[in-house]
Amino acid sequence: MSPLQCFDDIRHLMIQRGWCPHQVRNLSDLLDSEDLEFLAEFDRTPYQTVTHGACVGEPRCVANNVDMLEYVTKHVEGGCRCEMIGPPPQTVQEIIATGGVPLISIRTDCQTGTLRLNVKTRTPRSRYIAISHVWSDGLGNIVDNSLPTCQIKRLERYIKDIPFAADNAPLSAGPLRIDWQRLNIQSGSASGDEVLFWMDTLCIPVSPEAAVLRARAINQMASVYAAAVQVLVLDAELQVIPARWREAAELLRHIIGANWMGRSWTFQEGALGRECVFQFADAAIDPIHAYCLSGSRFTYHTNASFPCSPSFQTHPIFQKLYMLLWCTLHQDWKSSLELDEWSGSGLSLPDFIIKSTWFQSNEFMKRWYLASRPSRKGGHDAAHFEHMTSDPFRVEQLVRTWNELARRSTTKSEDIHVIIANLLDFNADVIMRLGGKAERMRTILFSFRTLPFSLFYNTGPRDMQSYQYKNCWLPIEPSQSKMTPHPTMRFVERGLLLEQDADDTPGTIVFLIESVVSRTISFRIEEHGKENMIWVNTIQDKNESISPSEATMTCIVLEGDPFLSYGETRGALFHIVGVQRPHGSVQELRMVYKYPLQASWQASAMAVQDELLAPTYLSLRVPKSCRLVVEYDPIPNFNRLPRRPISLGPFQNGNILAQISLFCFILPAVGCLIAFGILKARSPHSWPAGTKPLLIIGVVLYAIVAVLAVLWYLITIPLAYRAWLRSFDRDWSEAGRSWWSWYVTADRGLANVEQRTWDWIWSRVSQPFKSSTSRLTR
Incomplete structure (x- = not known):
């Protein structure tokens, strides 16, 4: 059998086992026959809620398109008849009318045991989770902002059990939990009582008389998902598949094949969200932060086990699927997380040690080694975010958005330009006010x-x-x-x-x-x-x-x-x-x-x-x-439409004063101490007249500068976050960046100088060690 015939047989088998023909075609362009054969091992028919027979002959998958006139909100169990509950609709509409974003919390009445949904207005201090789902799974509602009680109970359980990446979890200081970026400081007991979340079914008005507010709420979605602490992905197929003690490549196979991966709106939500957590039957998984190309990230704590090692036969397939998910979620757009933390900067060991059986089986050594290697790029993310503001990146952003949306489908074709605007950092409200598709696309492209x-x-x-x-x-x-x-x-x-x-x-x-x-x-x-x-x-x-x-x-x-x-x-x-x-x-x-x-x-x-x-x-x-x-x-x-400064968001912390103090104060101070040491070492081994008071004044001065630098650093983190959050407002313009634009430009330039300086120092310091290591390995 020729390779082409084998390739066709595998694709035919995937379609027989419940995979969409369009999804099979798209994956065939990205993966080879061995990878497709691994995907074909999963028979999706027992888990699927839709069929893809109607997709044949269509330009895109249509199985998950919904008929709004016949849409039915589903219960967790087929025979369930529990009551519908939702937040107060008037409160939700009032918050949206004033330009705010409504956030929901679930409360249980202690006396009756009934559930109720409270509403709060989002503030820069709010930590919340955004829910992303496919409407064909039955979690939508076209007549009211409500869901069945059974769905709310399950949602409450999911939200309380969601795992956090180490760098996104709030800092614990005794009984306090601190999110300094948002200036959110809570006691341990208080933080456990209320978990805020946003969900379109509950937070976007659906009544005909609230059409204007509905459009405004849709325009807020980019802000909602970008500022959320996490995005919780709910897919009906994934929610019935157990995840504990499963191999990482198998879990990625389920995620890549999920219906959630084929919709245009969910693409926006996944690309804008900082962390995407996929809910399985018994655990929630964040593959990007739980894994890197080489295996597990030790900084991530999860309630599920994912045995994955380069020695496994499925590791090459795991790497390809991981890269596919990484690119689909556009992880490089929103943070400088290393794709493979084993190759990051920091303390380096020779490859023959890292690849040895002794090292790979020694968990203590691996944790010690990875602890010295940051999971994010160095230099205050300067190089990464400088690239993201350049014209070549903007072109790449457009190309990747175009190619991804060309493979995805949406129920309403007019929504596609709103999604494009949000992903390309334009204000969707301006795009929605334009007449037709041609005018919307022309306006977006001419803004480049x-x-x-x-x-x-x-x-x-x-x-x-x-x-x-x-x-x-x-x-x-x-x-x-x-x-x-x-x-x-x-x-x-x-x-x-x-x-x-x-x-x-x-x-x-x-x-x-x-x-x-x-x-x-x-x-x-x-x-x-x-x-x-x-x-x-x-x-x-x-x-x-x-x-x-x-x-x-x-x-x-x-x-x-x-x-x-x-x-x-x-x-x-x-x-x-x-x-x-x-x-x-x-x-x-x-x-x-x-x-x-x-x-x-x-x-x-x-x-x-x-x-x-x-x-x-x-x-x-x-x-x-x-x-x-x-x-x-x-x-x-x-x-031209104003573009939000994506690279200047909450994931780049300003540190301009610390850098100034490094070059203008700390380095000269080190030079002075060396000079004083030389004077002390020379005969008659005593301080020259006036040196001691000068030394005391210098130490006090540098201590004050160091404290000011730390305070300035802590102040600019929440200030930069708030300025970035304001860039999602309807009336925001590039002229409104004021001090923030100048600040970040200077910060990026100084960070580049700082990084080059440390690279130069490290290369000179580590050169003798590298030479000795190379002699030992010969």
């Missing part, structure tokens, strides 16, 4: 400074407004045409400039045809001086954009060189409306987009009769030194 050029390869629905024919390349929504982050194009005067690499590495290939290619389905390109040809199939719309009257030539941009790959590639066709030839050679081409295309290599002898009838155009390859500018129609009175 740099865009991926692969937008022109999109074969999905596009904006075909006749009065803006130069903008017909703009997509309406994410499609199956996968975007790539390279190359990029930058907004310039009335155009988008393609940014090509100047070196000889393979990349975008540009052909120039010195005539206007007429409307045709297929044609051939013959490169000047070469015998082989490129066969081009165009992908045109019924409402094709008009050709500009000033067009004189045609430009074809291909993603790859078909002459090198001898295969297929994609590209786009443009009409040239302007050429600059200052010294005889082409230095700039100004173009207008026409349509996407598919291109393939073809030898002259391979042409068949039908293909010989297609027109052939002689072309020239355009050098990378030539500027390519794609013209667009500007939007009248358009202002």
Whole structure:
């Protein structure tokens, strides 16, 4: 049996065992046959509440789409008839009307034993858990903000038993539990009485007369999930699967296959939430914080056991599934948690010791070793968060959001732009006020400074407004045409400039045809001086954009060189409306987009009769030194949307004064102490006159500076968190960052200097040890 047949058999087996055909196709693009075979071992049919027969022939999975007219809220047990309970609806609406976020707590009446739901307004001090669920599981309610009593009781048990990562749990100081970032200080007894949570079913008004408040509550969802301490994932399939004493790869297999992983709204909730905890039948698991690529993280405390070791046969599969979950949750967007803490900075041991059986079986040594290696990147996260503010990251953010949402589904297609806005750090309220899909997507894309050029390869629905024919390349929504982050194009005067690499590495290939290619389905390109040809199939719309009257030539941009790959590639066709030839050679081409295309290599002898009838155009390859500018129609009175400073959130703690004190006070103080020591060591071994008072004054001064630095550090943590939280407000603008913007910019710059200094010092100090270690290992 050929590998392709084996691959098809595995995918067919997965579909038979309850996997969605679209999910199987998406996983086939990311995993190999051995990984798929491991996934196919899990028969999902006994655990599923939906079937995927209707997904065949659809562009995305539709099994979990719900019919709002026939939706039924479910009880925990099929025959249960317990009463519905919910928070006071008037209180919820009043909180939302004043711009607040309602949070729910569950209380039990001591006398009657009945449950009631209390409502509080979220404040910067609030520690709460956000609930993420799939509506097809029956945890929604379209007529009232309430749930069955049995569901509330189970939810209360889940919330009280949820595990915390070590760096997210409040600091215990005697009877007190302190969350300094939120200035939340509680006694141990008080903190155990009330656990706050947010759930859309209970906190988003559903009555017709509260439509305005409902829209406002939906716009608050980005803030809700981003500021939550944890996101608790409730999936009907996972909730009936036991997790204790199961192997880590098996648990990841269940998570990857869950219906929760296929919905657009849950993608937003998982990507924005700092910690995603998945609820199983007997335990709640946070795989990202419980594991790293090499195995278990010792800083995580959980009530379930996950035996996983590099010696296990399933460890390579575990690593691939872990990476898949890591990328899906976009963990690198929200914190600098190390993907593999065994390779982090800190005390290093030789590989032959770490991989030895003695070391791997010695739990004490492993804990001691990992305790000296931080689970997060050093330098106050400066390098990580500096990357997140750059234009290349913004492009990567757009590409990953597009590609992920293209594989996911949502019941209401108009919701997709709200999700995109939240994930790309725009205010969703502005997007919702815009007219249609085309205008929403155009506003989002034009708010970037740099865009991926692969937008022109999109074969999905596009904006075909006749009065803006130069903008017909703009997509309406994410499609199956996968975007790539390279190359990029930058907004310039009335155009988008393609940014090509100047070196000889393979990349975008540009052909120039010195005539206007007429409307045709297929044609051939013959490169000047070469015998082989490129066969081009165009992908045109019924409402094709008009050709500009000033067009004189045609430009074809291909993603790859078909002459090198001898295969297929994609590209786009443009009409040239302007050429600059200052010294005889082409230095700039100004173009207008026409349509996407598919291109393939073809030898002259391979042409068949039908293909010989297609027109052939002689072309020239355009050098990378030539500027390519794609013209667009500007939007009248358009202002770029303000973007929340994602990298300046509560996960980067300011420490500017501590850094200033390090370089301006502490290091000079060390130098002075060394100088005093040298003076003391020299004959007559006594302090020079006036040295002792000067030394006392210096010690007192530096002690005061150290105390001030610590106080400033503690003050800026909650201040930065509050400033970040305000960036989710409807009226927030980039100008409103005030002191915070300047502060974090300076903090990031000083942190970079500090990190480079410590790296330089550590490299000099550790060099002798590295040399001796290398001699021992020879």
